[in-house]
Amino acid sequence: MKTRGWLFLLTCLLGSFGALDVNAAVEGPYSVSEPWAGWWWPWYTRVSTHLYDTTGTLQPMSRYDTYFNQPGSAYNWEYSNHRTTDSASSWYGHCDAWSAASYLEREPSADRTPFKMGDLEGLLTETYMERSFDRYYDNMTPGDFWLALRKIKNERHVVIMDLYQGSGSGDQVWNYPVYWYQLTYTLRSGSTYDCVFDIRVEDDSYRPDGTSHHSISLRYYGSVQMSGGNPLLERAVGGLHFRIPSAHHRI
Numbered sequence: 593m594k595t596r597g598w599l600f601l602l603t604c605l606l607g608s609f610g611a612l613d614v615n616a617a618v619e620g621p622y623s624v625s626e627p628w629a630g631w632w633w634p635w636y637t638r639v640s641t642h643l644y645d646t647t648g649t650l651q652p653m654s655r656y657d658t659y660f661n662q663p664g665s666a667y668n669w670e671y672s673n674h675r676t677t678d679s680a681s682s683w684y685g686h687c688d689a690w691s692a693a694s695y696l697e698r699e700p701s702a703d704r705t706p707f708k709m710g711d712l713e714g715l716l717t718e719t720y721m722e723r724s725f726d727r728y729y730d731n732m733t734p735g736d737f738w739l740a741l742r743k744i745k746n747e748r749h750v751v752i753m754d755l756y757q758g759s760g761s762g763d764q765v766w767n768y769p770v771y772w773y774q775l776t777y778t779l780r781s782g783s784t785y786d787c788v789f790d791i792r793v794e795d796d797s798y799r800p801d802g803t804s805h806h807s808i809s810l811r812y813y814g815s816v817q818m819s820g821g822n823p824l825l826e827r828a829v830g831g832l833h834f835r836i837p838s839a840h841h842r843i
Contacts, residue, residue: 734789783819
């Protein structure tokens with residue numbers, strides 16, 4: 593369901609996070625503006641809808657070429673570079689670009705001849721494809737995860753996360769913008785804390801034919817070691833676990 597890439601978070605972990613009140617049981621909730629729900633614009637020919645479509649309700653690249661009187665230019669590029677017939681790559685798409693556009697750009701609210709609203713959402717998404725983002729590494733520890741989420745609190749922007757949890761296709765990447773989090777943590781022993789991470793992400797499985805918000809609630813579990821009031825980046829105790837409290841729960 594996504595663009596293949598080597599990112600877990602499109603966020604930079606530079607700067608001061610500030611000390612954590614280790615006597616508190618809850619951090620948050622903290623949030624920023626909710627991104628708009630949209631579509632991940634797959635590359636695979638057998639999963640619709642595509643940016644390179646020339647029939648149907650939405651035809652973003654084709655209509656772009658018509659509007660700018662450049663027959664085939666944008667369409668040909670998209671068809672050649674963001675299209676696949678390989679079923680093993682059926683998850684390839686524009687999820688990372690949509691994740692950025694849905695927060696950084698205002699959602700189109702009306703058709704503008706010759707474009708449908710969905711065409712405009714697709715074009716906005718494409719503008720963020722292969723952009724240069726600050727990147728964080730794969731295989732995050734719970735401590736890394738905690739500090740990354742605090743970007744929402746301290747720097748007032750979303751963090752974009754690869755939340756793929758499937759088995760058998762470990763290289764898949766499923767990106768979503770995280771705009772809300774709350775953390776509950778309890779002391780286990782010494783400097784080790786057991787944590788419950790609740791987050792909300794926007795959904796990209798909605799056809800881009802109107803304005804909407806569709807949030808999904810997710811929950812993770814992990815244990816973190818603390819030093820000087822902050823979670824450590826490199827010394828996690830155990831792994832980070834994932835579950836959906838209620839499948840695709842819309843808020």
